[in-house]
Amino acid sequence: MKEINVTGQKREALGKKASKALRKEGLVPCNLYGLAEQDGKPVAKSFAIAMTELRKIIYTPHIYVINLNIDGESHTAILKEIQFHPVTDAVLHVDFLEVNDQKPITIGIPVKLTGLAQGVRDGGRMNLSIRKIDVTAPYQQIPEHLDIDVTALKIGKSIKVGELSFEGLEIATGKDVIVCSIKMTRAAMSAAANAQA
Secondary structure, three states, rough: OOOEEEEEOOOOOOOHHHHHHHHHOOEEEEEEEEEEEOOOEEEEEEEEEEEHHHHHHHOOOOOEEEEEEOOOOEEEEEEEEEEEEEOOEEEEEEEEEEOOOOOOOOEEEEEEEOOOOOHHHHOOOEEEOOOOEEEEOOHHHHOOOEEEEOOOOOOOOOOEEEHHOOOOOOOOOOOOOEEEEOOOOHHHHHHHHHHHO
């Protein structure tokens, strides 16, 4: 996983009014859910990050280990959840999850198809059903993407999550979820019909 440095500042005032004021200043309210717990529930550390800083980690296909610096305190985290405004798509709130070497994390890793599928060579069309697969592992073992070789995939066939395995990673997405498949196209249908005629 790639690393990125992000700087934030602690939030003293909490609540809707304070959050609105922050957004007007170009800051986004954030929470860091760490290893600290109170009554068995994770305790959130409230802080704010400038939208210009967040842009680097939100609008990208990459997943990052984020070195968070909150008023001089260092935390290693991953992006957990982003809330967007339903109309304007502005970022309203971001949750981060603190990570360490001991505790495995579950995160969605982008899928990367490799090779030219036999079915595509035969005139079919590749259909990618899911863009990310959830995996569980210590964060240092998590790759930037999952390579899936589709060279042998034929028309009408698909690859399911249950058929995949990656060294050092435990797959958390359901086994029956289809990752990709090759659909018959009209061109391939007419070619098949002509071959039989």
